[in-house]
Amino acid sequence: MNKPIRNLAVAALVLFAALLVNINIVQFVQAESLNDRNGNQRVINEEFSRDRGAILVAGEPVAESVPTDGQFRFQREYPAAELYAPVTGYFSYIYGRGALENSQNRVLAGTDNRLFVNRVVDLLGNKQPQGGSVExxxxxxxxxxAASGLAALGENTKGAVVALDPQTGAVLAMVTQPSYDPNRLASHDFGSVNDAWQELxxxxxxxxxxxxxQxxxxxxxxxxxxxxxxxxxxxxxxPDSDVQGGTTLSFPGIDYELPNQGGGNCGGNEISLRQALEVSCNVSFGDLAGEVGxxxxxxxxxxxxxxxxALSGLATSESRFTAEGTDLEAPQLAQSGIGQFEVAAxxxxxxxxxxxxxxxxxxxxPYIVDTVRSPNLRVLEETSPESLSGAMTEGNARQLASMMVSTVDSGTGTPAQIPGxxxxxxxxxxxxxPDRPPYAWFVAFAPQDDPQIAIAVVVESSDTARSDIAGGRLAGPIARDVMQAVLER
Incomplete structure (x- = not known):
């Protein structure tokens, strides 16, 4: 064999080997990710003709597939659409999936490897594969x-409520306003789906x-x-340690003063840490931020x-203390200590x-998926509580918790009081x-001796007059009502 033919043969063998490697990569290594990719039309056609599993809350479906006589055999429905939309997400022929519909797709669609036996049984019985459920x-x-509390502030309200079980991390409530109706995106009328998507x-x-x-x-x-x-x-x-009070916090050599909200002096030039938290003293916490560093x-x-x-299954944005690489000057550090400047959460x-x-x-x-089950209700996965970090020593946490109780008993948090x-x-x-209203926040937990719920409420905007916007006044009652609902269940 002369040299040119030999080189051509070697090149052909290399290309053939590369083709075999590529086929194996696509069919075995990348197969799962390609099947899971939003917009894979072949997979979507199969999924829309399949009995997709339900997403359940307290045993009741908040997302389910029902039989239909249309082009596809099943229609995805969301019985309590806007209430759970931020959690369930959507399942759309055109626009794919969002939130838990996306992150839990393999179980819901019945393609999860743990459902292999179920798929074999369905195949032998000449049945369409059926999806598992997510509780x-x-x-x-x-x-x-939580949804009612935000809605009561008016139709122009923007805000959110998140409640957790402090002892496990389980998400007890997650509500945002405004929300949307995922039924509009799940429709088989694709013209209407496109119109809804553009509108949203x-x-x-x-x-x-x-x-x-997010x-x-x-x-x-x-x-x-x-x-x-x-x-x-x-x-x-x-809690009894003395901290700086007074009307303003000054910074040597810098022409800036940090004032208290409303211009008060927090009760004196020297107050206790407990009192500083009760009256939410900017001067105290701005000064402490400088001391801590x-x-x-x-x-x-x-x-x-x-x-x-920290939360899997839903899209999240990381909270930050400051932008990476920022070296804070004294006034900026003081502002950061009271949750301003670059702090975002x-x-x-x-x-x-x-x-x-x-x-x-x-x-x-935190976690939001409790149990994953097969179509025959066999438990495939059950989330176990997991510690994220030790934020404080036990003794200091108890003392800070007592200061928070004082804040609700006799400080700025009185709107969250629950009798007994x-x-x-x-x-x-x-x-x-300057051209937009302040954000009203409230965080809380209850009860002190055996905490069952911790909650954060933020009212981003509402029809409330700017002069009436305060965390305790707007967000506090919502937090109270949600805590009561959990404690009285």
Whole structure:
């Protein structure tokens, strides 16, 4: 064989080998990811003709497939559409899947490897494969109560509520307003689906945004809980320790003063840490932030979950103490200590802060999927509570929790009082830009001796007059009602 023919033969063998390698990569290595990819039309055609599994809350479907006589054999339906849309997401022929419909797709579609035996049985019985079900941790009464609380503030309200079980991390409620109707995207009338998608995605109010996990906002004074925790951990302070009070906090050599909300003096030039939290004293916590220092305060925030993607199954945005690489000057650090400047947090994150304090300093990893089952109800997976981090020592957490109870008993958090229950809470009114109203925050837990719920409520905007916007006034009653719903179940 002459040299040119030999080289051509070698090249052909190399190309053939490369083709075999590529086929194996596509069919075995990449097969699962290709099948899971949104927009894979062949897979979508199969899924739309299949009995997709249900997403359940307290045993009742919040997403299910029902038989239809149309082009496809089943129609996806959402019985309590807007109430659970941020959690369930959507299942659309044109636009794919969102939220849990996407992250739990393999189980719901029946293609999960753990359902292999079920698929074989269906094949032998000449039946279409059937999907498994996903049971959520959501408390339906808490969910409805949270939605009603936001709705009561008016149709122009934007906000979110996230509630957790402090001892396990289970999500008890996750509500955003405005929300959307995923039935419009699941329709088999594709023209209507396209119109709905364009309307929803072009809406300035972003109804498809899960404000509980995806939107970060300045937390304002609810972040003072993180600053208080850092002061107790780093400076060995306790509730009776003296801290700086007064009307303003000044910075040597810098022409800037940090004032208190409303211009008060917090009760004196020297007050206790407990009183500082009760009256939400900017001067106290701005000064403490400087004493603790940027590095230690950032580390304290991280121990509560800042900078981490802690919740699986739903799209989340990481909360931040400050932008990476920023070296804060004294006034900026003071502003950060009261939850302003570059501090930004999701409601989920601030619920984790309250939960960690309530749970004696241990922050549990939040989760929303409780149990995954096969079509014959065999348990495939059950979530076990998992610790995310130790944010505080047990003793300091108990003392900070008692300070939060004092804040609800006789401080700025009185709107969250529940008769006969020791409720711990903290208000926050975060400034934004001059041309928009402040953000109203409230975080809380109850009861003190055996915490069953920790909650964060944020009202981003509403029809409330700017002068009447305050965390306790707007968000506090919502937190109270949701906590009551859980405690009385």
């Amino acid at each position: 959520l941790t959501i408390d339906p009464l808490a969910q409805r109560t 995605t072009n809406d300035d109010d972003q109804p498809m945004l899960n404000r509980g996990t 939107q970060t906002l300045p937390p304002g004074s609810v972040f003072k809980l993180v600053t208080a925790a850092a002061a107790m951990e780093e400076l060995d302070l306790d 940027q590095e230690a305060l950032a580390e304290q925030a991280e121990r509560f979950g800042f900078g981490q993607d 999701t409601p989920l994150q601030m619920a984790m802060v309250a939960a960690g304090i309530a749970n004696e300093g241990e922050v549990m990893r 229950v020791d409720v711990g809470g903290k208000t926050g009114t975060a400034q934004s830009t």
